Amino acid sequence: MGISKIDTRANWAALNPTLLPGETGFESDTGNEKVGNGKSTWNKLEYFGSPGYWGDFSDETDQTAAAINTPYEVKFRLADVNNHGVRVVDDSKITVEYPGVYTFVFMLQLTNNDTQIHDVNIWLRKNNAGSAGDIAMTDSRISVIESHGGVPGHTNGGICHTLRLAKNDFIQLMWATDDTNILLDSSPAITSPYNRPGSPSAGCTVCQIAAA
Numbered sequence: 001m002g003i004s005k006i007d008t009r010a011n012w013a014a015l016n017p018t019l020l021p022g023e024t025g026f027e028s029d030t031g032n033e034k035v036g037n038g039k040s041t042w043n044k045l046e047y048f049g050s051p052g053y054w055g056d057f058s059d060e061t062d063q064t065a066a067a068i069n070t071p072y073e074v075k076f077r078l079a080d081v082n083n084h085g086v087r088v089v090d091d092s093k094i095t096v097e098y099p100g101v102y103t104f105v106f107m108l109q110l111t112n113n114d115t116q117i118h119d120v121n122i123w124l125r126k127n128n129a130g131s132a133g134d135i136a137m138t139d140s141r142i143s144v145i146e147s148h149g150g151v152p153g154h155t156n157g158g159i160c161h162t163l164r165l166a167k168n169d170f171i172q173l174m175w176a177t178d179d180t181n182i183l184l185d186s187s188p189a190i191t192s193p194y195n196r197p198g199s200p201s202a203g204c205t206v207c208q209i210a211a212a
Contacts (some may be wrong), residue, residue: 047211053085053177058200063184101210111185112153
């Protein structure tokens with residue numbers, strides 16, 4: 001199936017042509033395409049396939065909360081060199097360069113240095129540095145076990161969520177804790193009692209699952 005026509009998303013929408021059966025139209029600024037059926041206009045056709053944009057991000061430093069019950073952005077200061085179409089801006093804004101439907105998977109390594117169990121809340125925020133950008137029904141509460149035998153308590157927590165996003169939309173993972181003994185903990189690689197790679201304080205994988 002060859003590409004027969006190329007234009008920008010705005011021009012395709014304005015012209016709104018009816019493509020011939022099997023004829024393809026390619027959006028030069030998004031990488032998306034539609035396939036004609038000879039009947040439906042461009043704006044009524046669904047997008048075909050997905051260009052497959054993705055990103056993988058992490059952070060190798062501990063992240064702490066300066067105050068209790070206060071939202072903080074989770075930082076992702078490391079990026080896979082092969083990331084395609086997804087980037088991090090200002091250390092926390094996971095930004096998509098093209099419109100589409102994306103699945104976000106976040107994971108945190110939580111450590112508790114106190115002898116009492118404490119709670120952490122994590123949630124998603126879109127395109128906003130304040131609570132107006134919070135995404136409904138994304139909050140997750142995690143209870144982090146207490147320190148035991150002098151060893152800090154450890155718990156993993158995460159969120160998986162799928163969103164339809166426009167070009168340059170960004171998502172932030174927020175966190176807040178009821179005690180400053182909680183931190184996002186990064187651990188180095190070890191060689192004893194066995195070899196084990198290091199673990200990030202936070203990780204995020206983003207995959208485009210459909211064009212939009």
